[in-house]
Amino acid sequence: MIQMRELRKDFTVRVKAGRLRREKRTVSAVDGIDLTIEPGEMVGYIGPNGAGKSTTLKMLTGVLSPSSGEVSVFGLTPVPQRTRLALRIGVVFGQRSQLWWDLPLGESFRLLRHIYRVPAAEHEARLRRCRGLLDLDAFLDTPVRQLSLGQRMRGELTAALLHGPRVLFLDEPTIGLDVVSKQAVRSFLAELGASGDVTLVLTTHDLADIERLCDRLVVIDHGRVVHDGTIEALHARYGSRRSLVVELDEPLPPGFTLPGASVTGVEADGHRVTFALDGSSSGAAVAALVAVASVRDLSVVEPDIEDVVARLYQAG
Amino acid sequence: MGEIRAYAALAGGKWRSMLSYRASFAAEMLSNVGATVLDVTTVFVLFRATAQIGGFTLAQAILMTGLTAFGFVLADMTVGNIDDLKRYVRTGQLDTMLTRPLPVLPQLVFTDLPLRKLLRLVFGATIYGIALAANDIDWTPARVVLAAVVPVGAAFFFGAIFVLTASFAFWWVESGEIGNGFTYGGRDFTSYPITVYSNWFRDLFAYTLGFGFVSYQPALALLGRTDPLGLPAWAGYVSPLVALPAVAIATAVWRVGIRHYRSTGS
Numbered sequence: 001m002i003q004m005r006e007l008r009k010d011f012t013v014r015v016k017a018g019r020l021r022r023e024k025r026t027v028s029a030v031d032g033i034d035l036t037i038e039p040g041e042m043v044g045y046i047g048p049n050g051a052g053k054s055t056t057l058k059m060l061t062g063v064l065s066p067s068s069g070e071v072s073v074f075g076l077t078p079v080p081q082r083t084r085l086a087l088r089i090g091v092v093f094g095q096r097s098q099l100w101w102d103l104p105l106g107e108s109f110r111l112l113r114h115i116y117r118v119p120a121a122e123h124e125a126r127l128r129r130c131r132g133l134l135d136l137d138a139f140l141d142t143p144v145r146q147l148s149l150g151q152r153m154r155g156e157l158t159a160a161l162l163h164g165p166r167v168l169f170l171d172e173p174t175i176g177l178d179v180v181s182k183q184a185v186r187s188f189l190a191e192l193g194a195s196g197d198v199t200l201v202l203t204t205h206d207l208a209d210i211e212r213l214c215d216r217l218v219v220i221d222h223g224r225v226v227h228d229g230t231i232e233a234l235h236a237r238y239g240s241r242r243s244l245v246v247e248l249d250e251p252l253p254p255g256f257t258l259p260g261a262s263v264t265g266v267e268a269d270g271h272r273v274t275f276a277l278d279g280s281s282s283g284a285a286v287a288a289l290v291a292v293a294s295v296r297d298l299s300v301v302e303p304d305i306e307d308v309v310a311r312l313y314q315a316g
Numbered sequence: 317m318g319e320i321r322a323y324a325a326l327a328g329g330k331w332r333s334m335l336s337y338r339a340s341f342a343a344e345m346l347s348n349v350g351a352t353v354l355d356v357t358t359v360f361v362l363f364r365a366t367a368q369i370g371g372f373t374l375a376q377a378i379l380m381t382g383l384t385a386f387g388f389v390l391a392d393m394t395v396g397n398i399d400d401l402k403r404y405v406r407t408g409q410l411d412t413m414l415t416r417p418l419p420v421l422p423q424l425v426f427t428d429l430p431l432r433k434l435l436r437l438v439f440g441a442t443i444y445g446i447a448l449a450a451n452d453i454d455w456t457p458a459r460v461v462l463a464a465v466v467p468v469g470a471a472f473f474f475g476a477i478f479v480l481t482a483s484f485a486f487w488w489v490e491s492g493e494i495g496n497g498f499t500y501g502g503r504d505f506t507s508y509p510i511t512v513y514s515n516w517f518r519d520l521f522a523y524t525l526g527f528g529f530v531s532y533q534p535a536l537a538l539l540g541r542t543d544p545l546g547l548p549a550w551a552g553y554v555s556p557l558v559a560l561p562a563v564a565i566a567t568a569v570w571r572v573g574i575r576h577y578r579s580t581g582s
Contacts, residue, residue: 063414086417096411102333114325117318
């Protein structure tokens with residue numbers, strides 16, 4: 001459904017070289033991306049600032065034309081066939097509003113119905129669904145400029161969906177939102193994705209978005225894909241493991257080993273020990289431990305995706 | 317048909333947005349009329365000093381001023397706000413237009429329709445009407461058609477210049493006021509008989525850039541005067557066609573420009 005082949009986007013920037021002279025330099029924002037996205041997938045696109053996430057999204061939506069390579073969405077090439085494509089995709093760019101600043105939110109929806117030429121009945125049905133799921137009724141008559149960011153974002157989501165797109169591109173949909181609004185947006189997107197008829201492609205800096213929503217994670221850095229797969233695959237690949245933290249009455253005897261686990265930290269004079277679980281299950285490790293030591297307390301810590309990603313960015 | 321409804325929706329959105337700032341809308345509308353009145357008054361003031369300008373009487377010169385005023389305001393009313401493209405490009409707000417199922421240029425035009433200039437249109441048309449009445453024109457069918465076509469041609473010509481100069485923003489985000497030199501400068505140039513300008517300046521603006529065919533040449537044809545600068549009489553009748561290459565060039569530059577759009581980081 002979405003295909004990118006050797007996709008590149010170069011920008012020329014002029015940098016100061018000497019007092020008056022300026023030098024042209026070419027910077028590759030997107031540096032050869034190959035990616036295929038199937039219908040119904042929920043793909044999370046992450047990467048550090050300036051990695052090329054938004055640029056890729058803009059090439060997929062026809063905002064920017066690629067420097068080289070191929071891109072197709074529904075078999076359409078976004079730049080020459082932009083207006084046809086626009087009828088079939090929904091776009092939420094967190095920082096760019098689709099709404100009319102001075103008009104009530106509901107009025108924006110009415111205008112969008114005409115712009116996308118949506119039959120009245122379909123429009124009504126979709127709007128009713130969004131109103132229910134996103135609790136829009138309380139501020140449907142409020143001018144957009146008076147909405148809170150969270151309310152506006154719910155409006156943007158609705159605006160992007162009223163023409164019934166089969167793909168929804170979201171550029172940082174949760175940026176700047178408070179916890180409650182984030183959750184509202186996430187659960188709405190989760191529901192949308194679960195219905196299976198909308199493909200979601202989203203960029204984010206909030207990894208909780210990915211954990212909650214995306215079954216596929218694409219990590220991009222310096223314009224290249226550095227990881228493409230599930231979150232589990234990312235953990236497996238970068239060796240992030242669950243760990244077992246135990247608090248002991250007495251330090252462990254010297255030379256103690258736990259099968260399938262290795263010691264990664266000893267604190268409080270040996271009273272608190274952290275094991276990384278390489279192969280064994282946490283149950284087996286706990287059983288082996290209590291057989292030899294007196295355990296006061298223990299906890300199993302899930303690997304932290306933030307750490308993995310931070311390491312990934314640094315490696316790049 | 318669906319597209320027309322879509323553009324009507326965009327224009328309606330603008331209209332209703334403006335109604336939320338009624339007072340400022342009214343103030344802008346009035347100040348706009350003031351500006352146009354001043355433009356025309358300049359010409360009258362000039363004639364207080366001299367009875368003839370460049371070999372033309374006041375009434376004849378006013379016909380050129382009227383043609384320009386009406387044509388320019390028609391263009392300004394429709395695509396005049398395209399100048400705002402600079403802002404859309406600099407802020408990256410053009411992204412939203414590019415993700416809608418409509419071409420960008422008409423979207424920009426209808427989203428920002430400068431309705432506050434509405435009274436200017438009335439004023440421009442009035443000046444033109446007065447100028448036509450003030451001259452003793454020998455009305456042949458060809459002249460009737462010409463009188464109707466010339467303001468439209470002028471509007472397309474000025475519109476093309478608006479679009480062309482606005483497109484510079486795709487290459488130079490800080491294109492600043494370069495565009496105004498050609499739009500407002502062009503309007504001022506065509507408000508007077510081109511016989512008043514020095515040779516090289518006239519050759520460049522009137523003949524090379526085509527401004528001479530906007531009001532001067534057609535006015536001669538309407539008045540039935542021979543061109544003191546030597547172009548044949550039929551030149552005035554075909555001069556509205558100068559809008560065609562202007563529109564073609566503007567469209568081409570716009571198309572290339574939009575491919576150069578770089579958006580902004582977000």
